[in-house]
Amino acid sequence: MTSPAYDLIIIGGGPSGLNAGVSARKAGLRYLILEKGVIVNSLFNFPTNMTFFSTSLKLEIHDIPFISHGDKPTRSEALEYYRRIVQSQDLKLHLYEEVVGMSPQTGGAYRVKTNRGVYDTLAVCVATGFYDTPRWLDVPGEELPKVKHYYNDPHAYIDQDVLVIGAANSACDAALECWRKGARVTMAVRSDRINDRVKYWIKPDIENRIKEGSIPAYFGTTVTAIRENEVDLQTPEGPLTLPNDFVLAMTGYQPSYDLFERLGIPVGDDEACQPIFNPDTLETQLPNVYMAGVACAGRQTSKLFIENTRDHGDIIVRNISEKLGIES
Known part of the structure; x- marks a missing residue:
C-alpha cells in the first residue's frame, strides 16, 4: 500500500471537529474534516432563540475571539463564530459527506468510506457529538409527522x-x-x-x-x-x-452508537456506554483512532461540554505528531 493521502481524518464538523482541524493545521498535518450536514450541524438544529449557558469566552477555541453582544452568546452568534473559524483558518472541510464505514489497512492505517468517496489516512478522530441521535420513546404513533x-x-x-x-x-x-x-x-x-x-x-x-x-x-x-x-x-x-x-x-440525545459499531470502536457495557479510550491521549482501543468532544461521555450527556473539551484537539494532534516524529 502507498503512503496514505492524509495524516488525520476528522469525523464531525462541530466545535470539537473544527477545534481538532485547527490543531492539525497548526501542526502541519495533512488533514480533512468530514461533516454529514452543515458546519456545526448540531448547533444549527438548536432552537432559533437559544442562548448558551456558557459565556463566549469559555466557548472560544485556539484563542480566536468570540464576539457576542451579551455575556451569554446566542445561537446566531455561535453560528457566525464557527463560520468565521472555518473561513479565517482555511479549514479543509467536506460538507454533506457522511462516513459509512472504516477498515484497517496495512501499516496501521485506515480506509474511511463515505457516501461520496474513500480516504486513506494514518489516524482518525471521531468528533460526532450526540445531538444528532434522539432518545426514542418507543411508543405507538411516534413515527407520526406531528x-x-x-x-x-x-x-x-x-x-x-x-x-x-x-x-x-x-x-x-x-x-x-x-x-x-x-x-x-x-x-x-x-x-x-x-x-x-x-x-x-x-x-x-x-x-x-x-x-x-x-x-x-x-x-x-x-x-x-x-x-x-x-x-x-x-x-x-x-x-x-x-x-x-x-x-x-424533548427526551434527550445520545451519541451515534450505530456509527461507533460501523467504525469498530469498542464501547463500555455499563449504563454510561462510553467509548473506551485512554484518558491521557484520547486514543481508543483501535490504534490511531481517537475520540474528541462530548461524545467521549457516552450517555452521560451532561458531563462534557464545549468549554471543558477544548483541549481535545491539541491532545490528539500532539500524540499523532509524536508518532510521526513531527515537532510540535
Missing part, C-alpha cells in the same frame, strides 16, 4: 394543543416559548419534578407557570400512545387521554 424530537421555533404551534415531554432545559424552553406565543401546552414528566440542572433563569419561570396552572404538568408520567388528534398518558392516578396536535419529545 412528533418532533427537535424544537426550533414556537410559531408553528400557535393555537395548538402541544404536549412537551421532558423536564430538562430543552423541554422547559420549548414549553415556555410555545405557551407565550399562544399554544395550549401540557407537560409530561417521567420524574417527580423539574430537572435540577435547568438554567437558573428558566427553572423558577417554568415552576411558577406550572404552579399557577398556565402550563399543566403531569409528573411521574409516561406517554403510552400517540394518535392523530390525541395522546395517551399513564399518570400516577391512572390512564389519561388528552387532545393533541403536536408532541415535542
Whole structure:
C-alpha cells in the first residue's frame, strides 16, 4: 500500500471537529474534516432563540475571539463564530459527506468510506457529538409527522394543543416559548419534578407557570400512545387521554452508537456506554483512532461540554505528531 493521502481524518464538523482541524493545521498535518450536514450541524438544529449557558469566552477555541453582544452568546452568534473559524483558518472541510464505514489497512492505517468517496489516512478522530441521535420513546404513533424530537421555533404551534415531554432545559424552553406565543401546552414528566440542572433563569419561570396552572404538568408520567388528534398518558392516578396536535419529545440525545459499531470502536457495557479510550491521549482501543468532544461521555450527556473539551484537539494532534516524529 502507498503512503496514505492524509495524516488525520476528522469525523464531525462541530466545535470539537473544527477545534481538532485547527490543531492539525497548526501542526502541519495533512488533514480533512468530514461533516454529514452543515458546519456545526448540531448547533444549527438548536432552537432559533437559544442562548448558551456558557459565556463566549469559555466557548472560544485556539484563542480566536468570540464576539457576542451579551455575556451569554446566542445561537446566531455561535453560528457566525464557527463560520468565521472555518473561513479565517482555511479549514479543509467536506460538507454533506457522511462516513459509512472504516477498515484497517496495512501499516496501521485506515480506509474511511463515505457516501461520496474513500480516504486513506494514518489516524482518525471521531468528533460526532450526540445531538444528532434522539432518545426514542418507543411508543405507538411516534413515527407520526406531528412528533418532533427537535424544537426550533414556537410559531408553528400557535393555537395548538402541544404536549412537551421532558423536564430538562430543552423541554422547559420549548414549553415556555410555545405557551407565550399562544399554544395550549401540557407537560409530561417521567420524574417527580423539574430537572435540577435547568438554567437558573428558566427553572423558577417554568415552576411558577406550572404552579399557577398556565402550563399543566403531569409528573411521574409516561406517554403510552400517540394518535392523530390525541395522546395517551399513564399518570400516577391512572390512564389519561388528552387532545393533541403536536408532541415535542424533548427526551434527550445520545451519541451515534450505530456509527461507533460501523467504525469498530469498542464501547463500555455499563449504563454510561462510553467509548473506551485512554484518558491521557484520547486514543481508543483501535490504534490511531481517537475520540474528541462530548461524545467521549457516552450517555452521560451532561458531563462534557464545549468549554471543558477544548483541549481535545491539541491532545490528539500532539500524540499523532509524536508518532510521526513531527515537532510540535
